[in-house]
Amino acid sequence: MRIVLLGPPGAGKGTQARRLSESTGMKHLSTGDMLRGEVASGSELGLLAKEFMDRGDLVPDPNVISMIRNHIGDPSGVLLDGFPRTLIQAMALDTELKFANVPIDRVIHLSVDIDELVKRLSGRALCxxxxxxxxxxSDPPSKTGICDRCGGPVAVRNDDKPEAVANRMKVYQELTAPVLDYYRSHGNVAEIVATGSPDEVFEKLSQAIRSGKSGVMAN
Ligand SMILES: [Zn+2]
Structure with missing residues (x-):
């Protein structure tokens, strides 16, 4: 199964994808996490990516596409989080999936009010x-700056700082909103209003995927 999660920065894609991956065994492909891994390792791609990400800009399409290419045919199924972010990426994904002979089963759009998002992002931190x-x-680690799960350092990412957040919203409207229109024209988008607790959103998400399954079988 191939699922694409779309939504603006701060809509909860990462949190939801992580849970969904745990409950279904599907592989969670987060281009953001992958790129941050590259940055942390100091690779050539990481050095290039850091510049774009710190500003809240998107990493260039060819770099992201080649990074994700080897993973999308994964037999356990994939959950795409943060990809595709541009129309070019969406079309490249279609080409790759056609080549691997696996369709996208469901595109899920998590929609949230922009003011609400800015509020959410302003408190966001990550291990x-x-x-x-x-x-x-609303949900700090029990010891300031230290991860409850692994003891690692918890910090606000550069791209969650205020100027970068404003730019990410602008970039989302300009580049990612057309991706949503592209998938809508294919008629495979489930709309989820992603307000409420993570549990409530997860319940809606699971429902959308279950109904998507039968929809795909009927096709
Ligand atoms: Zn941790």
């Missing part, structure tokens, strides 16, 4: 080691 997300206001 640098295991990537567990926290919110410094």
């Amino acid at each position: 640098g080691d295991c990537q567990t997300p926290y919110n410094l206001e």
Whole structure:
């Protein structure tokens, strides 16, 4: 099964994808996590990516596409989080999937009000080691700056700082909103209003995927 999770920065894609991956065994492909891994390792791609990400800009299409190419045919199924972010990436994904002979089963759009998002992002922090997300206001780690799960350092990412957040929203509207229109024209998008607790959103998400399964079988 191939699922694409779309939604603006801060809509909860990472949190939900992680849970979904745990409950279904599907592989969670987060281009954000993969790129941050490259940055941490100091690879050539990482050095290039850091520049773009720190500003809240998107890493160039060819770099992201080649990074994800080897993983999308994974037999356990994949959950794409943060990809595709541009129309070019969406079309490249279609080509790759056609080549691997696996369709996209469901595109899920997590929609949230922009003001709400800016509020959410402003408190967001992440473990640098295991990537567990926290919110410094509503869900902080029990010891300041230290991950509950692995003891790693919890910090606000450069791209969650205010100027970068404003730019990420602008980039989302300009580049990623057309991806949503592209998938809508294929008629395979499940709309989820991603307000409420992570549990509530997860329940809606699971329902959308279950109904998507039967829809695909009927096709
Ligand atoms: Zn951790």
